[in-house]
Amino acid sequence: MKALKIFVLLAIAVLIIWIDLPENLTLFYEIGGQKKSVVINPLSLHITSQGFKFNKDFTTRLGLDLRGGSHLVFEADTSRVNRSDLSDALNSARDIIERRVNFFGVAEPVVQTIKSGNIHRISVDLPGIGNVEEAVQLIGRTAQLSFKEEAATEEARVATVSPIFARLTHETGLTGKDIKKATVTFDGQTGKPQVALTFTAAGADLFAKVTERNVGKPLAIYLDQFILSAPVVQQAISGGSAVINGNFSVEEAKALAVSVNSGALPVPINLVEVRTIGPSLGSAEIKKSVVAGVIGLTMVLIFMVGYYGKLGVIAAMALLIYGALSFAFFRAVPVVLTLPGVAGFILSIGMAVDSNILIFERIKEERRRGQDFQTASRLGFGRAIDAIKDANITTLLVAFILFNPLNWEILPQFGMVRGFALTLAIGVATSLFTGVVITKRLINFFYKSTKA
Numbered sequence: 001m002k003a004l005k006i007f008v009l010l011a012i013a014v015l016i017i018w019i020d021l022p023e024n025l026t027l028f029y030e031i032g033g034q035k036k037s038v039v040i041n042p043l044s045l046h047i048t049s050q051g052f053k054f055n056k057d058f059t060t061r062l063g064l065d066l067r068g069g070s071h072l073v074f075e076a077d078t079s080r081v082n083r084s085d086l087s088d089a090l091n092s093a094r095d096i097i098e099r100r101v102n103f104f105g106v107a108e109p110v111v112q113t114i115k116s117g118n119i120h121r122i123s124v125d126l127p128g129i130g131n132v133e134e135a136v137q138l139i140g141r142t143a144q145l146s147f148k149e150e151a152a153t154e155e156a157r158v159a160t161v162s163p164i165f166a167r168l169t170h171e172t173g174l175t176g177k178d179i180k181k182a183t184v185t186f187d188g189q190t191g192k193p194q195v196a197l198t199f200t201a202a203g204a205d206l207f208a209k210v211t212e213r214n215v216g217k218p219l220a221i222y223l224d225q226f227i228l229s230a231p232v233v234q235q236a237i238s239g240g241s242a243v244i245n246g247n248f249s250v251e252e253a254k255a256l257a258v259s260v261n262s263g264a265l266p267v268p269i270n271l272v273e274v275r276t277i278g279p280s281l282g283s284a285e286i287k288k289s290v291v292a293g294v295i296g297l298t299m300v301l302i303f304m305v306g307y308y309g310k311l312g313v314i315a316a317m318a319l320l321i322y323g324a325l326s327f328a329f330f331r332a333v334p335v336v337l338t339l340p341g342v343a344g345f346i347l348s349i350g351m352a353v354d355s356n357i358l359i360f361e362r363i364k365e366e367r368r369r370g371q372d373f374q375t376a377s378r379l380g381f382g383r384a385i386d387a388i389k390d391a392n393i394t395t396l397l398v399a400f401i402l403f404n405p406l407n408w409e410i411l412p413q414f415g416m417v418r419g420f421a422l423t424l425a426i427g428v429a430t431s432l433f434t435g436v437v438i439t440k441r442l443i444n445f446f447y448k449s450t451k452a
Contacts (some may be wrong), residue, residue: 010266011339013341018043019058019328042331054250059329062127063338063419064110066279069127072136073273076120081267086120089267097139122269125277127336136271145176147210148220160415165406168220168230170211178203180258186247193253212236225355289339293346302355308360315356322352322434327424348427350397355435358384373447381440392432397424 015404036207047054074097081089098111103122110125122449124139145273151170176399181198199207211217213232220230221244248256254322301319326345362384366376402421404411 013018015043016328019331020324024438045448058328059334060331061334061336063336063341064125064127064277064279065338067127068278070132070277071273071275071277072126072132072139072271073114073126074122074124074139074269075272076122077268078120090120090122092391093267093269097122097124101139117448123273127338132274139269146181146222147172147174147207148222149210150217165288168227169220172206172219174203174206175211180205183241183256184250184253192245193248193250195248195253195256197242197244198299199240201240206239207240207242208236208238251362262297266400268333272448289342293342296346297349300349304353304356310446311356311360311443314426314446315353315360317442318434318439319349319352321438322431325434326427326430329430330423333426335422335426337420337423337431338419340417341423344422344424345427348424348431351392352426352431352435354391355384355388355431358387359435359439375448377440377443381436385436388432392428395428396425399428406431 016395017176019042021040021042027036027040028037030036035088042058044058045054045056047318074092078086078089078092092312094111094113098109101109101111107169111125113125114121144410149170149172150166150167178200179197180200180203183196183198185196186192198438214233214234215235220227220231220234233243242258267324297319301316304319308315326348330333330345359380363373363380367373367380370381388414399421401411403418403425
């Protein structure tokens, strides 16, 4: 059992190190007098099996201020929008575009409306985007979801030789506005991804009526005039939920769910400009920030080792493990790192050191009372854990409010605030784990057979 635990820990350590590796790491070696090199990259997963596709690259993504990205400008066609509704329509289009490119809240794009005379445009700055065409398609897609049934005309009934989508042309009145939420699920029998729809109250009633009159008939589901699926209705469906099956890959199902949840653009937009932009912070400022962070971390480590001795060395080891874990999480999510995000990470380092200081001071108090080290360690951890939990939970609550996962309008919904909140939350949660669990295990390991 002990050997199994050691194997699992080593496997996890190797996985974390593999994820944290620098990109294009080149190692040089010599065999038989010949110099050779090998390039090692971070972990990358690409799985394709029976229609299932999964692609994941564990690389660092930097924001506009650190790396730059792509600058896109879209011109809005406002010819069909009433002047009184123009401002609301443009703001709505801007918000929808921001949701589409920032679905997880961590891409940190810069989206803004621009007016020049009677011309209205929306500019989108995307950090580190490699596939601009994919981003343009996602931004410009109208995502009009609709349900269509067979036309109730004699000609339509006779034309049975025509393709099924040619007969399913009658609008049912059920559209994307009647859908409350779309999520990716997996079919319980085939295991294939699908999109589950939850309807609004009005949409649920309308959907029940549509399925009731089409029992035994196909009902087509369209997205932007492209048919997704045309299942035959087996029975009237009530309860306000349905599933779209379209032989999707996981990424295609996610993209469909994002499009449906994002809603339709209120005004048509056309791409008029694409260009590459450099980082808003110069390379000199970035280097200075890195140097400042390294100096600060080094000073913290020196203080911990100098003041707490062996316990300080253990705290330094736990802090390095914390950094590796946090960076692996940043790459796995992935988090787009901007300067505010880096600030949140550095702040969480302080929280990690704070946990160790509380524990060590409690241990020292117990030692002064005459307790042996093992007892002092056990009591010190027990008495410090409540304060550590309270401090970290309050910080996590603040990060939750700043991240605003429920998109409350009175709180920030996008941008660098969310990036700061996410990196802070990941860092604090990881520091709570390393500061308590890892530090305790390291102390038990190094002091098992010795006295302090």
